[in-house]
Amino acid sequence: GESVGLHLPTLSVQEGDNSIINCAYSNSASDYFIWYKQESGKGPQFIIDIRSNMDKRQGQRVTVLLNKTVKHLSLQIAATQPGDSAVYFCAEIPPQGGKLIFGQGTELSVKP
Amino acid sequence: NAGVTQTPKFRILKIGQSMTLQCTQDMNHNYMYWYRQDPGMGLKLIYYSVGAGITDKGEVPNGYNVSRSTTEDFPLRLELAAPSQTSVYFCASSYLSGGHPNNIQYFGAGTRLSVL
Numbered sequence: 001g002e003s004v005g006l007h008l009p010t011l012s013v014q015e016g017d018n019s020i021i022n023c024a025y026s027n028s029a030s031d032y033f034i035w036y037k038q039e040s041g042k043g044p045q046f047i048i049d050i051r052s053n054m055d056k057r058q059g060q061r062v063t064v065l066l067n068k069t070v071k072h073l074s075l076q077i078a079a080t081q082p083g084d085s086a087v088y089f090c091a092e093i094p095p096q097g098g099k100l101i102f103g104q105g106t107e108l109s110v111k112p
Numbered sequence: 113n114a115g116v117t118q119t120p121k122f123r124i125l126k127i128g129q130s131m132t133l134q135c136t137q138d139m140n141h142n143y144m145y146w147y148r149q150d151p152g153m154g155l156k157l158i159y160y161s162v163g164a165g166i167t168d169k170g171e172v173p174n175g176y177n178v179s180r181s182t183t184e185d186f187p188l189r190l191e192l193a194a195p196s197q198t199s200v201y202f203c204a205s206s207y208l209s210g211g212h213p214n215n216i217q218y219f220g221a222g223t224r225l226s227v228l
Contacts, residue, residue, distance in 0.1 A: 032215065043116075043202050043219030044155070085182075085216075089154055093215070099170065100217060102154035 002088045012109045019080045021106045023073040023090035030092040034100065035064060038087045047075070047088075077108075085110045114138050118203050118220035125193040125227045133188040133223050135203030143206045144186040145170075145217065146178065155202060161186055193227045200224050219227040 013019045023052040025033070036044035050057045050064045050073075057064050063076040073090050087107045091100040137144065142163045147155035147170075149163045157170030161180040175197060177189040186205075190197060204217040 034216070041221075043204075043221050044217075045219070046216045049216070099157055099160065100155075102147075102156075104152070104154050 001054050001105065010107045010109065013080050014109060015080060015082060015110050016110050018082055019075075019077040019084070019108060019110075021075045021077075021088050021090075021108065023075075023103055025071050025073060025090070025092050025103075027092060027101075028068070028071060029095045031095055032093040033064070033066065033073050034091045034093075035062075035073075036089045036091060036102075037084075038089065038105070040086075041059060080110050081109075082110050082112060084108060116203055116205055116218050116220035118201075118223050120223060121221065122224045123202060123226070125190075125225065127193060127227060128194065129193050130189070130191045131193070133190075133203075133225075135186045135188065135220060136184050137186075137205040137218070138184065139205060139207070139218065141205035141218075142183065143208070144180065144216075145204040145206075146176070146186070146188045147189050147202045147204065148172065148197075149222075150199050150204060157203075158188065170210055176185075190225075195227050196221075198225060198227045 034049045035047040037047050039042045048059045048064050055066050061078045065074045067081050087105040089102050091102045091104045116137045124175040145160040146158040149155050156172050158176050159178040163168045164183050167178050201223045203220045206217045
């Protein structure tokens with residue numbers, strides 16, 4: 001079946017460095033992708049989204065890149081801060097409906 | 113602005129007991145969802161609703177039931193709790209569906225359920 005998965009389950013970075021979290025998706029027809037951040041004990045929180053007709057979208061300190069050729073999504077966090085420590089999920093919406101399909105998640109740990 | 117509110121935050125059930133997880137949203141969203149999240153895993157869709165009176169199964173509906181009598185409320189019912197239902201349950205809502213730019217799902221804080 002179709003799935004969304006992440007390459008790395010854990011990522012440890014130094015405070016101030018840039019972080020890159022990767023995601024692979026299998027449904028080439030998916031047209032919408034979202035990154036969520038989940039802090040310990042909390043529900044997922046929307047970070048940034050991107051439609052399939054774009055290859056890059058920037059937010060505040062975050063950038064999402066979409067490579068449809070290899071079905072790859074990445075989230076870049078600039079100047080990573082301790083408050084960025086969380087689990088990050090990518091999710092896709094296949095063309096048949098609005099039901100999100102979540103990947104496993106990557107735990108980002110920021111060292112001071 | 114409360115957003116999506118879930119109660120209770122924690123619950124321990126014995127095998128075979130039943131309970132209802134409550135979810136309410138004050139954003140006037142038509143779409144509501146229930147997910148479960150097992151340790152170290154992503155979220156799996158249990159049930160969803162596209163509006164009052166309309167519900168449909170997600171990826172893992174067995175052992176659960178839902179109802180949607182109002183726009184605001186979307187309770188999840190466990191009839192005969194089993195250890196396999198030990199998980200964290202999240203309710204979410206969204207204004208739109210599909211690949212719209214504003215189709216952002218807003219999540220509650222979760223209900224941590226243990227079935228012993």
